[in-house]
Amino acid sequence: xxxxxxGWKELPMGGxxxxxxxxxxxxxxxxxxxxxxxxEKCVGCAMCVVLCPDMAMGLGEEGKAQVNYDYCKGCGICAxxxxxxxxxxxxx
Amino acid sequence: MARVEQRRIGMMGDEAVAYAIKQVExxxxxxxxxxxxxxxxERFSDYVADGLxxxxxxxxxxxxxxxxxxxxxxxAGARAFTATASQGLALMWEILYIxxxxxxxxxxxxxxxxxxxxxxxxxxxxxxxxxRDSGWIQLFCENCQEAYDTAIQAWRIAEHPDVQLxxxxxxxxxxxxxxxxxxxxxxxxxxxxxxxxxPLVRVMGHEGEVPYRLDPxxxxxxxxxxxxxxxxxxEYKRQQEEAMRAALKVIEEVGREYGELxxxxxxxxDQYKLEDAEVAIVGLGSSMGTAKDAADELRDxxxxxxxxxxxxxxxxxxxxxxxxxxxxxxxxxxxRALSFGGPAGPLMMDMATVFYGLKEGPTMLNYIYGxxxxxxxxxxxxxxxxxxLRAAEEGVEGLxxxxxxxxx
Amino acid sequence: xxxxxxxxxGGQGVWTAANLLALAAIREGxxxxxxxxxxxxxxxxxxxxxxxxxxxxxxxxxxIYRPDVxxxxxxxxxxPSVVEGLKKDGILVLNSDKEPSELREILGLEEGMGTIxxxxxxxxxxxxxxxEITNTAIMSAVARATGAVSLSSLEAVIKERFPxxxxxxxxxxxxxxxxxxxxx
Numbered sequence: 001x002x003x004x005x006x007g008w009k010e011l012p013m014g015g016x017x018x019x020x021x022x023x024x025x026x027x028x029x030x031x032x033x034x035x036x037x038x039x040e041k042c043v044g045c046a047m048c049v050v051l052c053p054d055m056a057m058g059l060g061e062e063g064k065a066q067v068n069y070d071y072c073k074g075c076g077i078c079a080x081x082x083x084x085x086x087x088x089x090x091x092x
Numbered sequence: 093m094a095r096v097e098q099r100r101i102g103m104m105g106d107e108a109v110a111y112a113i114k115q116v117e118x119x120x121x122x123x124x125x126x127x128x129x130x131x132x133x134e135r136f137s138d139y140v141a142d143g144l145x146x147x148x149x150x151x152x153x154x155x156x157x158x159x160x161x162x163x164x165x166x167x168a169g170a171r172a173f174t175a176t177a178s179q180g181l182a183l184m185w186e187i188l189y190i191x192x193x194x195x196x197x198x199x200x201x202x203x204x205x206x207x208x209x210x211x212x213x214x215x216x217x218x219x220x221x222x223x224r225d226s227g228w229i230q231l232f233c234e235n236c237q238e239a240y241d242t243a244i245q246a247w248r249i250a251e252h253p254d255v256q257l258x259x260x261x262x263x264x265x266x267x268x269x270x271x272x273x274x275x276x277x278x279x280x281x282x283x284x285x286x287x288x289x290x291p292l293v294r295v296m297g298h299e300g301e302v303p304y305r306l307d308p309x310x311x312x313x314x315x316x317x318x319x320x321x322x323x324x325x326x327e328y329k330r331q332q333e334e335a336m337r338a339a340l341k342v343i344e345e346v347g348r349e350y351g352e353l354x355x356x357x358x359x360x361x362d363q364y365k366l367e368d369a370e371v372a373i374v375g376l377g378s379s380m381g382t383a384k385d386a387a388d389e390l391r392d393x394x395x396x397x398x399x400x401x402x403x404x405x406x407x408x409x410x411x412x413x414x415x416x417x418x419x420x421x422x423x424x425x426x427x428r429a430l431s432f433g434g435p436a437g438p439l440m441m442d443m444a445t446v447f448y449g450l451k452e453g454p455t456m457l458n459y460i461y462g463x464x465x466x467x468x469x470x471x472x473x474x475x476x477x478x479x480x481l482r483a484a485e486e487g488v489e490g491l492x493x494x495x496x497x498x499x500x
Numbered sequence: 501x502x503x504x505x506x507x508x509x510g511g512q513g514v515w516t517a518a519n520l521l522a523l524a525a526i527r528e529g530x531x532x533x534x535x536x537x538x539x540x541x542x543x544x545x546x547x548x549x550x551x552x553x554x555x556x557x558x559x560x561x562x563x564i565y566r567p568d569v570x571x572x573x574x575x576x577x578x579x580p581s582v583v584e585g586l587k588k589d590g591i592l593v594l595n596s597d598k599e600p601s602e603l604r605e606i607l608g609l610e611e612g613m614g615t616i617x618x619x620x621x622x623x624x625x626x627x628x629x630x631x632e633i634t635n636t637a638i639m640s641a642v643a644r645a646t647g648a649v650s651l652s653s654l655e656a657v658i659k660e661r662f663p664x665x666x667x668x669x670x671x672x673x674x675x676x677x678x679x680x681x682x683x684x
Contacts, residue, residue, distance in 0.1 A: 005323055005324065005327075006327070007327060008327040008328070008330040008331050008334070011324070011327050011328065011331065012295040012296045012297070013195045013256060013293075013295060013304075013328075013331055013335075014193070014194045014195040014196075014256075014295070014304070014316045014317060014328075015193065015194065015316060015317040015318050015320055015328055016295055016296075016297060016304075016314060016315065016316055016318070017297065017298045017314075017315040017318045018296055018297065018298060019298050020298045020299065021298070
């Protein structure tokens with residue numbers, strides 16, 4: 001068991017979240033494939049942003065889909081759902 | 093604090109509770125009526141309808157929802173109150189643990205009533221015993237006055253920074269709830285000053301230190317009762333145990349401060365003529381008043397009897413009980429509930445633990461009584477004390493469990 | 501301490517009578533309890549209510565088994581069971597149009613056991629209230645027979661607890677009951 005976890009005296013009470021969940025880079029859990037956006041095909045419809053279960057998709061300054069690889073687990077939902085075929089799953 | 097002028101009135105236990113809660117004026121009351129708690133909810137909803145309190149009264153569809161609403165309100169930083177009995181408390185079961193584990197200082201009055209089946213509306217302590225290990229503080233009252241007084245003190249105990257736990261104020265169904273007695277009540281402003289505002293402790297949340305409440309604006313973000321596995325869950329439970337131990341001191345402090353104000357001092361236990369007692373009756377609730385009368389009658393007959401009433405059942409005042417019974421040779425432990433298949437009644441199991449491993453301790457016998465409202469008289473208590481003395485003289489082996497007044 | 505047991509039928513205000521006696525005593529600075537028989541209340545079924553009045557704080561929390569006083573609100577309940585446990589020097593306050601000697605026979609009361617006070621409370625209640633609600637009349641007769649509380653204290657709690665129109669007629673009833681109850 002990890003000794004870096006707080007003991008009962010330091011832990012805030014009540015099952016409170018004591019550090020942001022964003023501290024954990026869940027992108028490290030990605031297995032094998034990562035989504036890559038083909039900007040020429042992307043129309044910025046944001047379907048992938050809505051459907052990403054890990055809130056790892058956003059729109060960049062150009063209004064095109066952008067992947068935050070810190071939190072992308074590589075599930076591939078974005079690639080499967082993109083109406084324009086603008087996202088491709090490529091081997092890491 | 094100086095002693096204040098009080099008004100003497102006649103009230104039933106339920107009315108006395110409703111009156112105390114009116115004076116405390118919590119932010120939220122969510123309750124579902126059930127016999128014999130009904131009068132509390134009726135009277136309080138009258139106060140709301142008459143505009144005498146600003147409390148948000150939630151007439152809710154079940155006890156499970158009533159306590160859930162209180163959890164939500166208390167998590168948002170409000171003072172929340174509910175009351176129930178018997179089946180109602182049973183229906184609340186899963187939320188009981190959530191309220192205590194989320195460290196929400198809710199106050200709930202339990203009007204003790206037997207559990208079905210068969211259906212029974214009368215007093216025993218089975219309902220509260222079912223919630224014994226749920227992490228709530230449990231204070232048992234002897235009479236209407238104590239019900240009133242404890243419904244006020246409970247807030248200070250629950251909200252103390254070292255405690256932060258919900259409190260159950262237990263009073264006996266009908267025997268206290270529906271019995272009109274003379275009580276002394278404090279002026280509204282004195283109650284308001286005594287309970288003050290709910291102080292919010294500060295905790296380290298995921299974005300720094302914040303008050304312990306959910307903030308819908310997101311300016312002071314906090315998540316409570318989140319997910320914890322084997323790596324953290326155990327630590328949270330250890331904290332709850334610590335809070336319970338801290339409550340022992342706080343219950344006494346609050347009881348003393350209340351005593352200075354009213355002349356009625358409260359502690360973890362209530363001792364009656366134990367100093368020179370050869371036999372002590374130990375128990376919870378209203379019947380201990382009857383036991384005190386029995387002790388006096390026994391003393392008139394030459395038997396030195398005393399009574400130890402446990403006011404704080406959870407946390408259990410182990411040291412205080414041990415000290416109070418020092419020198420008492422024979423103890424009759426009265427249980428108004430059964431732990432089916434257990435080694436003895438629930439109170440007896442605690443009492444046996446109090447003296448476990450010591451070189452010296454009293455001879456103890458367990459008496460189960462009063463289930464489903466079976467009345468227990470002064471004569472019954474005298475017979476119990478005499479039976480315990482006789483048994484102790486003849487020699488007791490193991491842990492005898494006897495049933496008072498049950499037909500063979 | 502004086503312990504009072506009232507017998508009546510569900511819906512006749514037996515519990516109310518016990519509570520009013522307790523409230524009157526509390527008004528006089530005494531200690532008191534008023535409570536129902538801990539049973540299901542059913543309209544018309546025989547029910548009991550109890551009151552304790554004392555100069556010292558009351559700790560006991562069980563029913564009353566050896567009453568000093570028994571009051572009976574309903575004449576149809578008069579039978580040996582109502583005198584069960586009554587102390588030898590106890591007081592009986594009965595709603596009846598019969599003579600004390602006849603009542604002793606009905607109740608199976610031996611000579612020298614208890615003192616009977618009798619009042620035709622049913623007739624009086626019908627005259628004044630227009631209904632056979634005898635709780636306040638018997639309560640008043642109990643006050644007269646025992647001296648446990650004064651008539652003026654009873655009047656005060658009736659004014660406090662009853663709506664004005666109900667209070668007015670009951671005040672008349674308690675005054676007359678207090679006057680007219682007869683000791684054997």
